Amino acid sequence: MTDEHYMRQALREAQRAYDEGEVPVGAILVxxxxxxxxxxxxxxxxxxxxxxxxxxxxxxxxxxxxxxxxPEAILYVTIQPCLMCSGALYWSKIGRVVYGAEDEKxxxxxxxxxxxxxxxxxxxxSGVLQDECAQLIKNFFxxxxx
Numbered sequence: 776m777t778d779e780h781y782m783r784q785a786l787r788e789a790q791r792a793y794d795e796g797e798v799p800v801g802a803i804l805v806x807x808x809x810x811x812x813x814x815x816x817x818x819x820x821x822x823x824x825x826x827x828x829x830x831x832x833x834x835x836x837x838x839x840x841x842x843x844x845x846p847e848a849i850l851y852v853t854i855q856p857c858l859m860c861s862g863a864l865y866w867s868k869i870g871r872v873v874y875g876a877e878d879e880k881x882x883x884x885x886x887x888x889x890x891x892x893x894x895x896x897x898x899x900x901s902g903v904l905q906d907e908c909a910q911l912i913k914n915f916f917x918x919x920x921x
Contacts, residue, residue, distance in 0.1 A: 776808050778851070778873050782904045785875070787850040788815040788828060789911055795820060799911045802828035802852040804845070807817045811848070812836035828852060829860040833867055845869045846896070854910040855882035855901065861892040869893070873900045875908025 781803060788801025792815040806844040814831030818824055829852055837843055847869040856864060856874065861883040864872060872893060878883065883892050892898060 778903045780802065781805055781810075781849070781851040782853070782873065782875055782908070783814075784810060785828075785853050786904065786911065788813050789853045789908070790830070793814040793911060794811060795913055799905075799915050800852065800854050801830040802832040802850060805830050805849045805851065806845075806847050811839050825859065827860050829856055830863055833863055836866075843867065849900060854878045854912065855884065857881050858883045858886050858892065861887070863893050864897070865892060867894075869897055871898045871900070871901050875902070875904050876912065877901070877905075877909075880907065 785801040786804045788803065792801060793799035797816040798820055798860040799816070801815045803810050812832045812835035813854055814828040814835060816828050817826040817831060819878065831851065832850065836845060836848065845867045848869055850862040850864065851873045853875045855876065856872065
C-alpha cells in the first residue's frame with residue numbers, strides 16, 4: 776500500500792469531522808499494512824480541546840495493542856500536527872508521521888521551527904495529498920464565514 780492510499784483513509788476520517796461540524800482533520804494509525812486505529816477531530820462534540828484526531832487515534836491504538844509505545848506504527852494525518860499532538864507522538868515513540876497539508880497557524884513548526892518535536896527515531900514525511908487535505912480545511916472555514 777502507498778502513502779496516498781492511507782492518506783485517503785485519513786481524509787475519510789476528516790470528512791466525518793467536517794460532516795459533524797468539526798474542523799476537518801483525520802488520522803489513522805497503520806502497523807504491518809493494517810489500520811489499527813482511526814480518529815477525527817471531536818473537540819466540539821466532546822467539549823474537549825485535546826480531542827484532536829491524532830490524540831483519539833493514539834488512544835485507540837494504545838488500547839488496541841495494550842502498549843504505550845508505537846515504534847512500528849505510522850500515523851497518517853491530514854494536517855501538520857500541533858505541538859500538543861507532537862508531544863504525544865514523541866512519548867509514543869512512533870516510527871513515522873506522514874501528514875498532508877502544512878498548518879502555518881497551529882502546526883508544530885510555528886513553535887519548533889525546523890527542529891523536530893518528535894522522537895529522534897521518528898521519520899517524518901509531509902505533503903502527501905497536500906492539495907486535497909488543504910482544500911477540505913479551506914472549504915470548511917469558507918463555509919463558516921458565509
